[in-house]
Amino acid sequence: MSFEGQPPAKMRLLQAAAELLANSAGAPVSTRQITQLAGVSAPTLYHHFGDKEGLYDAVVSAGFEEYVAGERDFAPSGQPLEDIRRMWDNHVHFGLNQPELYLVMFGNIRPESRPAIVADAEALMEEMLNKAAAAGQLSVQPREAARSILAANVGVTLMLIAEPVAERNLDLSTMTRDAMIFAVASDQAEQAEASGKSSVVVAAIALNAALQASHSDQLSSSELKLFLEWLHRISTT
Amino acid sequence: MSFEGQPPAKMRLLQAAAELLANSAGAPVSTRQITQLAGVSAPTLYHHFGDKEGLYDAVVSAGFEEYVAGERDFAPSGQPLEDIRRMWDNHVHFGLNQPELYLVMFGNIRPESRPAIVADAEALMEEMLNKAAAAGQLSVQPREAARSILAANVGVTLMLIAEPVAERNLDLSTMTRDAMIFAVASDQAEQAEASGKSSVVVAAIALNAALQASHSDQLSSSELKLFLEWLHRISTT
DNA sequence: TAGCACCTATAGCAACGCTATATGAACTGC
DNA sequence: GCAGTTCATATAGCGTTGCTATAGGTGCTA
Numbered sequence: 001m002s003f004e005g006q007p008p009a010k011m012r013l014l015q016a017a018a019e020l021l022a023n024s025a026g027a028p029v030s031t032r033q034i035t036q037l038a039g040v041s042a043p044t045l046y047h048h049f050g051d052k053e054g055l056y057d058a059v060v061s062a063g064f065e066e067y068v069a070g071e072r073d074f075a076p077s078g079q080p081l082e083d084i085r086r087m088w089d090n091h092v093h094f095g096l097n098q099p100e101l102y103l104v105m106f107g108n109i110r111p112e113s114r115p116a117i118v119a120d121a122e123a124l125m126e127e128m129l130n131k132a133a134a135a136g137q138l139s140v141q142p143r144e145a146a147r148s149i150l151a152a153n154v155g156v157t158l159m160l161i162a163e164p165v166a167e168r169n170l171d172l173s174t175m176t177r178d179a180m181i182f183a184v185a186s187d188q189a190e191q192a193e194a195s196g197k198s199s200v201v202v203a204a205i206a207l208n209a210a211l212q213a214s215h216s217d218q219l220s221s222s223e224l225k226l227f228l229e230w231l232h233r234i235s236t237t
Numbered sequence: 238m239s240f241e242g243q244p245p246a247k248m249r250l251l252q253a254a255a256e257l258l259a260n261s262a263g264a265p266v267s268t269r270q271i272t273q274l275a276g277v278s279a280p281t282l283y284h285h286f287g288d289k290e291g292l293y294d295a296v297v298s299a300g301f302e303e304y305v306a307g308e309r310d311f312a313p314s315g316q317p318l319e320d321i322r323r324m325w326d327n328h329v330h331f332g333l334n335q336p337e338l339y340l341v342m343f344g345n346i347r348p349e350s351r352p353a354i355v356a357d358a359e360a361l362m363e364e365m366l367n368k369a370a371a372a373g374q375l376s377v378q379p380r381e382a383a384r385s386i387l388a389a390n391v392g393v394t395l396m397l398i399a400e401p402v403a404e405r406n407l408d409l410s411t412m413t414r415d416a417m418i419f420a421v422a423s424d425q426a427e428q429a430e431a432s433g434k435s436s437v438v439v440a441a442i443a444l445n446a447a448l449q450a451s452h453s454d455q456l457s458s459s460e461l462k463l464f465l466e467w468l469h470r471i472s473t474t
Numbered sequence: 475t476a477g478c479a480c481c482t483a484t485a486g487c488a489a490c491g492c493t494a495t496a497t498g499a500a501c502t503g504c
Numbered sequence: 505g506c507a508g509t510t511c512a513t514a515t516a517g518c519g520t521t522g523c524t525a526t527a528g529g530t531g532c533t534a
């Protein structure tokens with residue numbers, strides 16, 4: 001990673017592409033604009049990056065470094081779920097601060113071709129969720145939770161980017177964020193972790209007790225009988 | 238030059254665009270392809286639709302009719318929250334069945350330019366949520382809930398589209414869906430969480446999440462389906 | 475000094491979205 | 505019945521796009 005070892009043209013192309021992209025206001029950026037700003041001619045771009053998408057991949061890669069750096073700044077607070085919240089917010093802010101770059105990174109979806117960056121972001125999220133799982137604060141597999149949270153995070157960020165700046169309301173982000181985190185976190189999971197039992201069993205036992213204590217009329221008596229039988233089968237695994 | 242038996246050029250252009258888009262496998266479709274398949278020449282397209290985006294808007298509009306029709310088929314089940322679930326699933330299936338059209342509709346995000354279709358989809362979701370609110374099943378403003386749910390719905394669908402077909406796992410959708418719906422519908426659960434007491438609702442929710450995380454085979458798939466349905470009734474009613 | 479690998483430039487291709495202009499057909503008013 | 509208007513389509517081509525065939529310059533090693 002020697003800064004001076006980099007041929008000037010390659011770096012100037014990267015900087016030119018990033019700069020034009022950031023100021024493009026959504027309009028497409030042409031290779032001629034990029035090469036002109038970089039002060040090189042067309043074939044130089046293709047020599048170094050193969051094609052336009054290769055150049056964009058390189059820009060995205062640099063953008064992802066920045067994204068990850070932002071995520072890691074907040075990392076260890078001792079409360080994994082709080083870190084996940086910060087991670088979510090950082091994701092949204094990154095998208096709103098650099099919408100064009102974000103759209104190239106996360107918005108350029110094509111069928112059955114997943115950008116490498118999505119897998120990287122998922123891995124980052126999963127890594128964080130593993131800490132929560134280790135602390136017994138997770139009721140779902142960290143990988144599934146990471147995919148679910150990231151999907152919602154991207155969806156919210158794209159929605160906010162698409163809105164006029166004046167109408168952007170971060171409550172949308174906060175609300176969705178807390179809904180997702182609450183869904184994967186669970187007090188019962190904590191108990192299960194402590195007692196060493198499967199969370200299914202713990203939850204089934206808790207529900208069984210609660211159902212018998214309260215006179216719930218959501219199910220008919222025959223439904224309830226069958227329900228409790230299944231609950232018992234689950235609990236005695 | 239126009240034969241009387243043939244549909245007018247405008248309709249042939251629409252059909253040609255829709256057909257090429259559906260089979261494009263993500264590659265961009267040129268106006269020349271469209272006009273050639275429709276059997277007309279370039280200016281005809283621009284006479285009827287203004288520009289390429291105008292034609293795409295028309296295709297999207299037709300696609301949205303189909304989308305709405307799918308949504309309305311399921312409409313009144315008497316349980317608004319169950320309708321929302323079906324609406325979510327229908328959204329995902331629409332996206333997976335017609336990924337290219339879906340990407341034009343919901344994936345073509347640009348900063349500060351919100352596609353009209355997003356507002357329409359939000360309105361549709363909000364309308365459904367209003368019924369839930371009228372039944373006292375909502376703890377959030379229907380508009381905010383609709384925006385939040387739709388954002389997550391789009392995010393999940395885009396993620397699934399980007400994945401290879403073989404790896405697509407609808408659990409991602411189910412899990413995120415229930416998390417979002419639970420978050421906006423959790424009257425009792427919110428109280429329970431705030432008070433820290435275990436209740437039927439909280440236990441049911443925990444069991445629900447735990448069951449979906451661990452692939453328990455204590456119940457057959459049909460049993461599990463019914464079980465989860467009851468669980469859902471207990472959790473939300 | 476010769477050779478070689480790397481980097482860059484000139485010039486231009488095919489495809490793209492789109493349009494200036496023109497022609498035939500159908501309707502309208504008198 | 506016929507000029508005037510409008511609609512729908514076609515011919516031809518403009519400017520821009522991503523990209524490349526080809527070749528020249530530069531610096532290092534033998």
